[in-house]
Amino acid sequence: MPIIKLPDGTSREYDTTVSGIEIAASIGPSLAKAALLVEVNGDLCDLSLPISEDAEIRIITEKDEEALEVIRHDSAHILAEAVKELWPETQVTIGPAIDNGFYYDFARETPFSIEDLELIEKRMLDIVSRNEKIEREVWSRNDATEFFSQAGEHYKAEIISGLPEEEPITIYRQGKFVDLCRGPHLPSTGRVGAFKLLKVAGAYWRGDSQNEMLQRIYGTAWSTKKELDLYLQRLEEAEKRDHRRLGRQMDLFHFQEESPGAVFWHPKGWRLFRSLVDYMRERQELAGYVEINTPEIMDRSMWEASGHWQTFRQHMFTTQTEDSRIFAIKPMNCPGGVQVFRNNLRSYRELPMRIAEFGKVHRYEPSGSLHGLMRVRAFTQDDAHIFCTESQVQDECCSVVELILSIYKDFGFADVKIKFADRPEVRIGSDETWDKLESALRGALDSMGYKYEVNPGEGAFYGPKIEFVLTDAIGREWQCGTLQVDLNLPERLDANYIGIDGEKHRPVMLHRALFGSLERFTGILIEHYSGNLPLWLSPLQVVVASITNEIDDYARQVLDSLRSKGLKAELDIRNEKIGYKIREHSIAKVPIIVALGAREVENNTVAIRRLGSKN
RNA sequence: GCCGCCGUAGCUCAGGGGUAGAGCGCGCCCUUGGUAAGGGCGAGGCCGUAAGUUCAAUUCUUACCGGCGGCACCA
Numbered sequence: 001m002p003i004i005k006l007p008d009g010t011s012r013e014y015d016t017t018v019s020g021i022e023i024a025a026s027i028g029p030s031l032a033k034a035a036l037l038v039e040v041n042g043d044l045c046d047l048s049l050p051i052s053e054d055a056e057i058r059i060i061t062e063k064d065e066e067a068l069e070v071i072r073h074d075s076a077h078i079l080a081e082a083v084k085e086l087w088p089e090t091q092v093t094i095g096p097a098i099d100n101g102f103y104y105d106f107a108r109e110t111p112f113s114i115e116d117l118e119l120i121e122k123r124m125l126d127i128v129s130r131n132e133k134i135e136r137e138v139w140s141r142n143d144a145t146e147f148f149s150q151a152g153e154h155y156k157a158e159i160i161s162g163l164p165e166e167e168p169i170t171i172y173r174q175g176k177f178v179d180l181c182r183g184p185h186l187p188s189t190g191r192v193g194a195f196k197l198l199k200v201a202g203a204y205w206r207g208d209s210q211n212e213m214l215q216r217i218y219g220t221a222w223s224t225k226k227e228l229d230l231y232l233q234r235l236e237e238a239e240k241r242d243h244r245r246l247g248r249q250m251d252l253f254h255f256q257e258e259s260p261g262a263v264f265w266h267p268k269g270w271r272l273f274r275s276l277v278d279y280m281r282e283r284q285e286l287a288g289y290v291e292i293n294t295p296e297i298m299d300r301s302m303w304e305a306s307g308h309w310q311t312f313r314q315h316m317f318t319t320q321t322e323d324s325r326i327f328a329i330k331p332m333n334c335p336g337g338v339q340v341f342r343n344n345l346r347s348y349r350e351l352p353m354r355i356a357e358f359g360k361v362h363r364y365e366p367s368g369s370l371h372g373l374m375r376v377r378a379f380t381q382d383d384a385h386i387f388c389t390e391s392q393v394q395d396e397c398c399s400v401v402e403l404i405l406s407i408y409k410d411f412g413f414a415d416v417k418i419k420f421a422d423r424p425e426v427r428i429g430s431d432e433t434w435d436k437l438e439s440a441l442r443g444a445l446d447s448m449g450y451k452y453e454v455n456p457g458e459g460a461f462y463g464p465k466i467e468f469v470l471t472d473a474i475g476r477e478w479q480c481g482t483l484q485v486d487l488n489l490p491e492r493l494d495a496n497y498i499g500i501d502g503e504k505h506r507p508v509m510l511h512r513a514l515f516g517s518l519e520r521f522t523g524i525l526i527e528h529y530s531g532n533l534p535l536w537l538s539p540l541q542v543v544v545a546s547i548t549n550e551i552d553d554y555a556r557q558v559l560d561s562l563r564s565k566g567l568k569a570e571l572d573i574r575n576e577k578i579g580y581k582i583r584e585h586s587i588a589k590v591p592i593i594v595a596l597g598a599r600e601v602e603n604n605t606v607a608i609r610r611l612g613s614k615n
Numbered sequence: 616g617c618c619g620c621c622g623u624a625g626c627u628c629a630g631g632g633g634u635a636g637a638g639c640g641c642g643c644c645c646u647u648g649g650u651a652a653g654g655g656c657g658a659g660g661c662c663g664u665a666a667g668u669u670c671a672a673u674u675c676u677u678a679c680c681g682g683c684g685g686c687a688c689c690a
Binding site for chain 1: 616617618619620626646647648649650651652653663680681682683684685686687688689690
């Protein structure tokens with residue numbers, strides 16, 4: 001006799017075991033019609049699941065957020081069913097819901113083509129209109145293994161063997177399609193909303209590059225067609241703010257195949273880049289940093305001493321001279337920084353010593369990972385190494401965190417996630433030292449009252465780290481800043497200072513970068529602002545555009561006066577109509593256009609037009 | 616690095632076994648026009664690179680290079 005409590009606080013008693021759909025029906029026919037799932041004591045379940053004991057339930061309809069994930073998951077199942085109908089020899093593997101949609105990974109010899117996608121999508125619509133019942137069954141482990149092995153679904157069989165003993169093996173059946181799945185699912189295939197298949201891609205089985213590659217099909221799914229269309233529209237918008245496209249339109253930079261992953265900065269792009277450096281230089285000086293510069297190329301022995309040769313070799317560019325000496329082009333700035341520190345005998349009085357370097361590093365990144373400015377092989381870090389005593393670690397970390405957050409705010413990033421990564425399994429240093437460093441790092445965050453996520457075991461082998469992830473205007477996350485505590489390098493490269501006791505001591509070394517890579521940060525800024533950079537960052541702030549050539553001299557005067565005020569201004573006295581000039585400079589995202597005609601000359605004024613305005 | 620797709624003018628792209636086309640941009644001329652494209656004429660291409668098939672390859676095949684979308688990597 002279950003007593004069912006509903007969200008509005010009322011309870012209903014049922015004579016026998018009752019299912020979600022029956023409860024919904026007993027409340028009202030329209031609810032029964034709209035019901036997709038039921039939440040029982042906080043767990044999302046199938047509507048058909050029998051409830052035999054007292055429970056708090058909630059009927060989930062298309063309006064509830066929870067429904068969307070299930071709609072996406074069901075879309076994945078329908079995708080798999082369609083593929084199995086079209087190509088029965090294809091093996092199914094896994095197919096989860098993801099942000100905005102779903103995917104399903106298939107094992108088959110020939111990859112899917114774009115044309116296949118259309119075919120599959122048609123078949124999926126077919127399955128939806130068949131409105132097949134989706135039924136849950138619990139099987140024994142043996143039966144399930146047997147069934148999937150017999151069916152040639154070896155991946156499914158492998159998944160079952162990996163499930164914990166106590167976990168029930170649930171099977172979902174829709175039409176002739178039978179899939180191993182935890183669920184829950186909608187009552188039938190007709191209940192999914194609007195979906196669209198988007199792309200095919202390769203993906204490794206279980207996400208491991210050692211494993212075979214599967215064929216993944218991505219799709220997006222929504223409760224309604226309207227939401228789907230909105231999403232597709234959003235994708236188009238996102239494409240418009242792609243920094244690679246805007247980089248061309250704004251004439252900021254280009255790439256070419258002789259140097260994959262390396263930027264050719266154009267004058268305006270380089271001006272933007274320099275603005276970032278100038279800004280950072282100013283902030284760092286105020287924060288008590290000194291700036292150095294160290295060689296791009298150093299002898300192999302340096303990298304052997306630092307440990308990079310052993311652990312980072314595959315990412316390093318090297319060069320060999322006529323006399324057969326091997327040099328490496330630096331992939332990191334830290335060994336150079338340590339050399340500057342240890343070039344003098346240091347006193348504890350000099351600590352903390354904050355040494356910054358805008359160092360250009362080269363890393364041989366995998367070809368498939370290159371992506372515009374976001375992932376390059378040659379980039380400039382706003383790097384710094386802080387040498388300090390163990391007791392200074394926490395204060396120094398606090399200052400770095402404060403500096404980072406304050407700087408991000410200046411660039412319009414208020415939403416910053418902080419992640420804390422502690423000791424990994426493979427590490428150096430004693431547990432006592434790790435305790436000290438971790439508590440110093442966490443203490444810094446705690447003392448400042450910042451919330452942070454913990455990534456257990458994700459720290460560097462030489463010390464714990466903090467990562468700063470910022471969210472851009474369209475909600476994407478970017479890891480930029482990082483703060484790492486290091487005991488390894490000072491040891492390996494023999495950095496030390498003389499303590500108050502007159503003895504040599506090992507300093508702690510903090511590695512930190514705020515923008516991370518200046519190239520990447522530039523890319524993020526371009527996309528965040530959709531190219532409409534704030535005035536202070538804009539590499540070209542004002543264009544002085546003449547309406548007729550008769551006033552060219554006046555335009556020159558205005559230009560000179562703007563430039564003398566420190567504004568980045570250019571002149572456009574080409575023989576073109578003003579509308580044409582406005583259009584061209586608007587596409588190039590120039591924030592201010594000053595239009596000059598006879599009227600302005602007469603009154604000794606200017607007509608100002610802000611980017612995007614009507615007039 | 617792995618899977619798939621792509622590589623034709625500065626850009627965006629069409630074409631297709633008989634050595635190439637559009638729009639924009641660029642140059643010259645006309646036009647001096649008041650807030651997102653005024654008009655005319657013209658110049659621009661070893662069809663990514665190399666091999667193979669063929670009487671003939673930009674077109675078909677293969678390899679390589681590069682790009683794009685994912686995966687893996689990075690952080």
